[in-house]
Amino acid sequence: MTTTTSTKTNRRWGRFALHYLEMIIAMFVGMFALGMLQSAVGLGLSYDEQPEPAYLAMAFNMSVGMAVWMRIRGHSWASTLEMGAAMFVPIVPLFPMLWLGLIDGDVLMMVSHVAMFPLMLAAMLRRLDEYAACH
Template identity: 40%
Template sequence: MRRKVRISPFWQHFLEMFFVMWLGMAVGGRLFRAVSGLSSSEAFSQYPWQSVLSMGLSMTVPMVAWMLWRGHGRRNSMEMAAAMLVPGVPFIVLCSLHVLSGGVAARGYMMLSVPAMLGLMFYRKAAYSMPMGAPWHRRVPLHHH
């Protein structure tokens, strides 16, 4: 007999956003390397703060798009964008001042992005604990004239 694994809506939201965030980062990293014509380590070395900014935007933009598509609303989506981008600011500043290398900054930023996301989710737990129907199951209200 198989047991059905049940994931709470909160953790379902987290896993969905985490997946989209990492997918965006993978695609964004490839695009950044293609545009710069450099390997990862060369890009982090030659364009340190730009690499961190690219990483932040690559994680945030698809996550916000996913949240909007899933019906989270603009306020929640913009709050999540801020929670994802704000932790990158000190790393971008430190890279531009040549205090940190791009690789060190990127790893630090990645390590802070998940706790920042979870922190906001716990702060707004009610919003992230509601079950969300799949977007393809939503009914669009019809306007009668």
């Protein structure tokens, strides 16, 4: 009986980990695909000259990639929007630091990208049953 419970638990966490990996892949696909499209039509932004709009555009692109994949996988709009919010939330404390000259655009990008991953994980843990289920 313990083996069956342990197997089910392992399988559940395996699905959760796979889904986390899928979210990261979808995020990068959105970032690169929509970023290339923006550049192709002349809407590319410079992170050195315009870090705020460049970051917001990139966060939007990553959110779109994840949202498309989440909706394909049958996730609710609430969880989809929470996952997208994880792309934008790191900016709340960083933009004022940028404006005050405490950090530059490179630090903004690095810190916000590093912060996204635990925020995505937190959003997924908040709805553990949804993310650990079969879709």
